[in-house]
Amino acid sequence: MKKEREPVFKIQIKILPVGSVEPEVLDAMLAGLVKIFPWGATSGKETPLPEISYDSQKKQYNADEILGTLKMLRSNPHELIIGVTNADLYVPGLNFVFGEADVNSSVVIISLARLHQEFYGLRPDRRLFLDRAVKEAVHELGHACGLDHCDSPACIMYFSNSIDDTDRKGPGFCRICKEMLGI
Numbered sequence: 001m002k003k004e005r006e007p008v009f010k011i012q013i014k015i016l017p018v019g020s021v022e023p024e025v026l027d028a029m030l031a032g033l034v035k036i037f038p039w040g041a042t043s044g045k046e047t048p049l050p051e052i053s054y055d056s057q058k059k060q061y062n063a064d065e066i067l068g069t070l071k072m073l074r075s076n077p078h079e080l081i082i083g084v085t086n087a088d089l090y091v092p093g094l095n096f097v098f099g100e101a102d103v104n105s106s107v108v109i110i111s112l113a114r115l116h117q118e119f120y121g122l123r124p125d126r127r128l129f130l131d132r133a134v135k136e137a138v139h140e141l142g143h144a145c146g147l148d149h150c151d152s153p154a155c156i157m158y159f160s161n162s163i164d165d166t167d168r169k170g171p172g173f174c175r176i177c178k179e180m181l182g183i
C-alpha cells in the first residue's frame with residue numbers, strides 16, 4: 001500500500017491586524033489563504049503598530065522592526081504569524097516594500113497601503129484590492145516557508161517590482177514551488 005506523503009511542514013497560519021484593519025480584508029485573506037495552503041488559517045486580535053518602527057522623516061514604518069515585535073507574539077513553534085497593516089512600509093535600503101518575511105522566525109508583515117488603485121491616482125477597485133492583499137500574503141508566506149523568488153512569471157513567488165507585476169502573476173504556486181512546500 002502506498003504511504004500517504006507527510007507534509008513537509010506542520011504549520012498554523014495566524015493573521016494578526018497590526019493597527020486597525022477592516023474586518024472585510026481579514027476575512028478575504030482568510031478565505032484566500034485556505035484555498036492555497038492546506039493547513040488552514042485563523043485570525044487573532046489586533047496588535048498596535050510599534051512606535052519604534054516609525055520613521056518621522058520617511059513617514060513610513062520599518063518592516064524589520066515590526067517583524068521583531070510580531071516574533072514575540074508567536075505562541076508555539078508551529079505558528080506562522082502574518083501581520084497585516086494599513087501603514088506604508090520600508091526596509092533600510094529600499095524606498096518601500098509591499099511586505100517582508102523573516103524566514104528564521106516564521107513571521108511575515110504585509111502592507112495594504114500600496115494595494116489600493118487610489119494610491120496610483122486610479123478609481124477604487126475593491127475586488128482588485130482584496131485580490132492583491134491575498135497575493136501579497138501568499139507570496140510572503142511562501143518566503144516564510146523557505147521559498148525564494150521563482151522564475152515562472154505566472155507563479156505567486158515571481159518577484160514583484162511594481163503593482164503591475166503583482167496583477168500579472170497568478171494567485172498560487174507553480175508545480176515546482178508546490179513540491180518544495182510539500183503541498
Ligand SMILES: [Zn+2]
Pocket residue numbers: 139143149159160
Ligand atoms: Zn518576494
Ligand SMILES: [Zn+2]
Pocket residue numbers: 150151152155156157158173174175176177178
Ligand atoms: Zn514557482
